[in-house]
Amino acid sequence: MSDAPIEEMSFEQAMAELEQVVGQLERGDVALEDSIRLYERGAELRKRCDAKLKEAEEKVAAITLDADGNPVGTKPVDAG
Template structure:
């Protein structure tokens, strides 16, 4: 587990750390107090992954296609 703020993590970094957290919790060899901290960190990481996935879905949905089905550009998600 890192001390890096979850809000600064990319999807990939958050997912990797979440997998590590889940692995530690599944082994069950962590003290109760540490398990609680791991669970809280895992919940924050999960939420971060959900936010990043939602952002990606919105960007994909914003892609417009021309008559030939080719992308013509994107509209910024913030503009919608």
């Protein structure tokens, strides 16, 4: 498990670490306090993945296609 700041992680980094966290929790070979810490980090990683997916979906939805399916421009996406 990484100590990298979650808010700086890419989707791929957050997902990879989330998979590690889930694996450790499923094995059940960690102490209770460590399990709680892992669960909390996992919840934050899941939120990061959700946010990055939403951001990507908004970018894709902002692309306008012409009759032939070619991009003709993009609309700005609110970053808020």
